[in-house]
Amino acid sequence: VTRAADLPAPPVQALAWRGDAATGALHVLDQTLLPGEELTLVRTRAADVVADIKRLAIRGAPLLGVAGAYAVVLAAREAHAAGGAGGARMQAQVREIADARPTAVNLAGAVETVLSAAKPHAGDSARFLAALFAAAEALEARERAATEAIARHGALLLAGRTRLLTHCNAGALVTPGLGTALAPIYALHHRGVALHVWVDETRPLLQGMRLTAYELGKAGVPYAVVGEGAAFGLMRRGEVDAAIVGADRICANGDVVNKVGTYGVALGCRHHDIPFYVAAPRSTFDPRTATGDDVPIEQRRGDSGVYVRPGTLAPGAPTAEPAFDVTPAALVTAYITEDGVCDAAGLSQGHSL
Amino acid sequence: VTRAADLPAPPVQALAWRGDAATGALHVLDQTLLPGEELTLVRTRAADVVADIKRLAIRGAPLLGVAGAYAVVLAAREAHAAGGAGGARMQAQVREIADARPTAVNLAGAVETVLSAAKPHAGDSARFLAALFAAAEALEARERAATEAIARHGALLLAGRTRLLTHCNAGALVTPGLGTALAPIYALHHRGVALHVWVDETRPLLQGMRLTAYELGKAGVPYAVVGEGAAFGLMRRGEVDAAIVGADRICANGDVVNKVGTYGVALGCRHHDIPFYVAAPRSTFDPRTATGDDVPIEQRRGDSGVYVRPGTLAPGAPTAEPAFDVTPAALVTAYITEDGVCDAAGLSQGHSL
Numbered sequence: 001v002t003r004a005a006d007l008p009a010p011p012v013q014a015l016a017w018r019g020d021a022a023t024g025a026l027h028v029l030d031q032t033l034l035p036g037e038e039l040t041l042v043r044t045r046a047a048d049v050v051a052d053i054k055r056l057a058i059r060g061a062p063l064l065g066v067a068g069a070y071a072v073v074l075a076a077r078e079a080h081a082a083g084g085a086g087g088a089r090m091q092a093q094v095r096e097i098a099d100a101r102p103t104a105v106n107l108a109g110a111v112e113t114v115l116s117a118a119k120p121h122a123g124d125s126a127r128f129l130a131a132l133f134a135a136a137e138a139l140e141a142r143e144r145a146a147t148e149a150i151a152r153h154g155a156l157l158l159a160g161r162t163r164l165l166t167h168c169n170a171g172a173l174v175t176p177g178l179g180t181a182l183a184p185i186y187a188l189h190h191r192g193v194a195l196h197v198w199v200d201e202t203r204p205l206l207q208g209m210r211l212t213a214y215e216l217g218k219a220g221v222p223y224a225v226v227g228e229g230a231a232f233g234l235m236r237r238g239e240v241d242a243a244i245v246g247a248d249r250i251c252a253n254g255d256v257v258n259k260v261g262t263y264g265v266a267l268g269c270r271h272h273d274i275p276f277y278v279a280a281p282r283s284t285f286d287p288r289t290a291t292g293d294d295v296p297i298e299q300r301r302g303d304s305g306v307y308v309r310p311g312t313l314a315p316g317a318p319t320a321e322p323a324f325d326v327t328p329a330a331l332v333t334a335y336i337t338e339d340g341v342c343d344a345a346g347l348s349q350g351h352s353l
Numbered sequence: 354v355t356r357a358a359d360l361p362a363p364p365v366q367a368l369a370w371r372g373d374a375a376t377g378a379l380h381v382l383d384q385t386l387l388p389g390e391e392l393t394l395v396r397t398r399a400a401d402v403v404a405d406i407k408r409l410a411i412r413g414a415p416l417l418g419v420a421g422a423y424a425v426v427l428a429a430r431e432a433h434a435a436g437g438a439g440g441a442r443m444q445a446q447v448r449e450i451a452d453a454r455p456t457a458v459n460l461a462g463a464v465e466t467v468l469s470a471a472k473p474h475a476g477d478s479a480r481f482l483a484a485l486f487a488a489a490e491a492l493e494a495r496e497r498a499a500t501e502a503i504a505r506h507g508a509l510l511l512a513g514r515t516r517l518l519t520h521c522n523a524g525a526l527v528t529p530g531l532g533t534a535l536a537p538i539y540a541l542h543h544r545g546v547a548l549h550v551w552v553d554e555t556r557p558l559l560q561g562m563r564l565t566a567y568e569l570g571k572a573g574v575p576y577a578v579v580g581e582g583a584a585f586g587l588m589r590r591g592e593v594d595a596a597i598v599g600a601d602r603i604c605a606n607g608d609v610v611n612k613v614g615t616y617g618v619a620l621g622c623r624h625h626d627i628p629f630y631v632a633a634p635r636s637t638f639d640p641r642t643a644t645g646d647d648v649p650i651e652q653r654r655g656d657s658g659v660y661v662r663p664g665t666l667a668p669g670a671p672t673a674e675p676a677f678d679v680t681p682a683a684l685v686t687a688y689i690t691e692d693g694v695c696d697a698a699g700l701s702q703g704h705s706l
Contacts, residue, residue: 036664167582198673201657203556203580206665209657213670224673225657225666227556229520229581229614233650233678236616261582263589264617267624297586304554304562304578307665311389312559313578317566320551320577325586 007148008190010172010179011218014063017070017140021133022077026070030057031173035214046075046093053100053107056205060174061248061284062143065106069114069136071097076118076132080125103248103257103298103324105286110139140176146281147177149338154184154244154279155191157334157341161241161275162193165231167200168259169211170246170279180246180279182215184336189221197223198240200231202261204303204321228261235272243269244336247280254329254344255292260322266331275333282337292326299323360501361543363525363532364571367416370423370493374486375430379423383410384526388567399428399446406453406460409558413527414601414637415496418459422467422489424450429471429485433478456601456610456651456677458639463492493529499634500530502691507537507597507632508544510687510694514594514628515546518584520553521612522564523599523632533599533632535568537689542574550576551593553584555614557656557674581614588625596622597689600633607682607697608645613675619684628686635690645679652676 016027026049028041041057043049049071052058058067075093079086094115098108117135121127158164164185171182178186189195197216201209209225216223226234234240243265249257256262256278269276289295300321305313313319329344369380379402381394394410396402402424405411411420428446432439447468451461470488474480511517517538524535531539542548550569554562562578569576579587587593596618602610609615609631622629642648653674658666666672682697 033664035667035670200582201556203554203582206661209661209666209670213667217667217670222671224671226673227581227613227657229553229556229612229617230673230675230678232617232620233613233675234673236679259582260580260586264582264585264621267585267620268617271620271624304580307662308559308562309660309662311386312660313562314388314566314570317388317562317570318575318577320579320583320587322583322586325583326589 006187006191007151007178008186008219010177011215012172014173015058015066015176017137021073021129026067026074028052028058031059031211032057034210044074046071046078046097049074050096050100060169061104061106061246062175062180062281063173064101064104065110065283066140066143066176068097068107068110069139072111072114073129073132073136076125076129080129086125103295104284105249106283109283113139143175143281143283144177146338147175147179147183150180150279150281150336151178151183151187153341154277154336155187157277157336158184158188158242158244163196163198163239163241165198165200165234165240165243165265166212167208167228167243167245167262167265168202169207171212171215173211173215174246180281181244182212183279184244185221186219189219195221197221198231198234199223199225200228200261200265201225202228202259204306206307207259228264231265232268235268235274240274242275242277244277244279247278247284248324249289249295250278250280250285250335251289251291251294252287253291254332254335254347256327256329256332257292257295257324258327260325263325263327266327270331276331277334277336278332279336282339292328295326297322297324357501359540359544360504360531361539361572363530364568365525367526368411368419368529370489374426374482379420379427381405381411384412384564385410387563397427399424399431399450402427403449403453413523414457414459414599415528415533415634416526417454417457418463418636419493419496419529421450421460421463422492425464425467426482426485426489429478429482433482439478456648457637458602459636462636466492496528496634496636497530499691500528500532500536503533503632503634503689504531504536504540506694507630507689508540510630510689511537511541511595511597516549516551516592516594518551518553518587518593518596518618519565520561520581520596520598520615520618521555522560524565524568526564526568527599533634534597535565536632537597538574539572542572548574550574551584551587552576552578553581553614553618554578555581555612557659559660560612581617584618585621588621588627593627595628595630597630597632600631600637601677602642602648603631603633603638603688604642604644604647605640606644607685607688607700609680609682609685610645610648610677611680613678616678616680619680623684629684630687630689631685632689635692645681648679650675650677
């Protein structure tokens with residue numbers, strides 16, 4: 001990969017296919033173990049990738065798309081090896097891949113994209129596999145390029161705003177490149193701009209504390225982890241110049257479905273007249289979903305206790321654990337995509353879709 | 354203690370003096386170990402109580418006052434035993450007690466109250482001790498009575514609002530009675546009103562998840578623990594009828610200094626037109642501090658990592674850890690004290706002070 005001088009290399013690589021279509025494997029950095037342990041899993045079976053997605057070892061909308069594309073390659077390879085009995089099994093596996101997580105449209109979208117590209121070769125399983133692999137590689141390259149475009153557009157937009165708040169993790173770990181929300185931050189840091197990033201720790205799964213802190217630290221970007229309740233006090237004291245987050249899905253009207261807590265950040269920004277930016281590739285936009293209220297919110301059970309010390313959450317204590325929330329388009333100052341920057345009115349004019 | 358039939362017994366007792374002034378001891382439920390372990394510490398030295406306050410085994414504004422009063426009794430007893438050398442030592446201990454935590458005025462206020470009451474007997478160390486003890490018992494009884502009055506006033510105010518959000522822990526564990534924010538909830542539950550309490554888990558020290566869940570569970574009040582970022586989505590979906598919180602200090606203009614994250618709850622309530630109530634005894638009001646911005650916010654180091662699983666917060670990861678935040682009076686719908694209910698305008702007319 002050649003890289004323009006204005007952008008740094010990503011601080012971490014979450015997924016990588018190593019080898020060719022026939023014998024290669026998907027290398028997966030297990031994000032559930034970070035930052036305490038850096039373990040790379042070598043996956044040669046689609047079912048293992050599906051399990052990695054379900055248990056959040058692979059996470060983040062754009063990365064789910066890339067993982068899904070390569071999982072289809074693995075499923076096709078298994079079907080090819082199984083001979084005549086492979087077709088039905090492949091179809092079942094493709095459904096499982098597309099449905100492994102419901103919120104990000106990137107996943108089902110990527111599966112659809114690579115299958116469509118390979119469809120003309122459906123009669124020849126070796127060619128079909130090769131076509132799927134080429135399509136998966138192309139999808140990965142497009143997503144990487146999108147992060148670089150987001151980095152540049154976002155850096156222009158942020159110019160002069162140096163104390164930035166982010167929520168959850170929307171960085172290199174969720175894309176094959178520089179990330180979404182963190183991409184402009186990496187670009188500005190690479191150019192020598194002195195930044196300070198407030199990292200919302202992001203309960204319950206602590207993606208900010210665990211993952212954003214991990215990759216900002218690797219990149220050398222100054223940051224501090226804050227409890228999400230502390231962010232409002234920072235805003236009140238004038239210590240936040242802008243908030244920038246990623247998205248799991250952006251609906252036709254511009255409503256943003258993103259990690260639970262995002263909506264609170266947006267409300268705080270509105271109250272304090274702080275810009276609230278959403279950075280996401282076009283693959284995260286879903287013109288087929290009208291509004292955020294049309295997206296069923298994944299409810300989890302037991303996430304509250306995953307990263308807390310034993311004895312902290314009483315056994316059987318009732319919890320409510322929505323994984324995402326909806327930020328209405330009216331609270332979004334601007335969307336940053338690979339095509340540029342626009343607001344909700346611009347979205348409705350099809351500007352960036 | 355006789356109790357009116359309209360109020361339940363507190364679900365838990367955080368502090369209790371057992372015995373007389375000369376030989377008794379302060380029994381302290383160690384709140385750092387809850388809910389996993391219920392350990393009662395028996396304290397006969399003032400220095401141990403100061404240490405319990407500093408390490409948050411004893412916490413919450415009204416309870417800090419009660420603990421401070423009994424700690425002065427212990428200090429006087431030690432001074433009495435030390436004979437002639439005791440006076441200077443007692444003075445030093447009193448300063449340490451009053452300064453053990455800076456935010457709640459209850460602590461320094463209680464120390465002042467019991468010392469003033471005993472002052473006429475300063476020439477006779479046995480009488481002085483007896484007078485201090487009587488004053489500490491009286492202060493405890495007043496604080497208990499205040500929680501009962503808050504329970505009744507708050508229950509009237511909340512009437513019909515049954516889905517309640519609270520932040521941190523402002524219950525039986527922070528008072529010698531029913532609590533502050535939770536007192537009206539206990540009163541309503543005792544009368545058979547079907548309630549549901551959303552318990553903000555309250556990072557970093559998880560007082561909601563650990564302590565509010567613990568005491569609501571003991572009392573049989575239905576609740577669910579939620580990440581504080583999830584509360585905004587609950588508000589947006591109409592699932593919160595009112596928020597009710599306690600306070601560490603309420604300034605002359607009505608600004609509320611309370612556990613970090615409270616301000617965000619208040620902002621969310623304002624945006625969604627949900628009442629935001631603050632329940633606190635008069636001992637928490639500080640007419641000598643003009644506004645919340647005049648209160649230095651306690652900054653902690655390392656709290657972020659206390660209740661998370663090892664490996665979750667990378668060693669040396671920078672954190673910002675304000676213990677409290679300021680909610681401007683303009684966001685408070687009403688204050689609930691033992692004297693009744695009023696808004697910020699009522700406060701400024703001296704209504705409840």
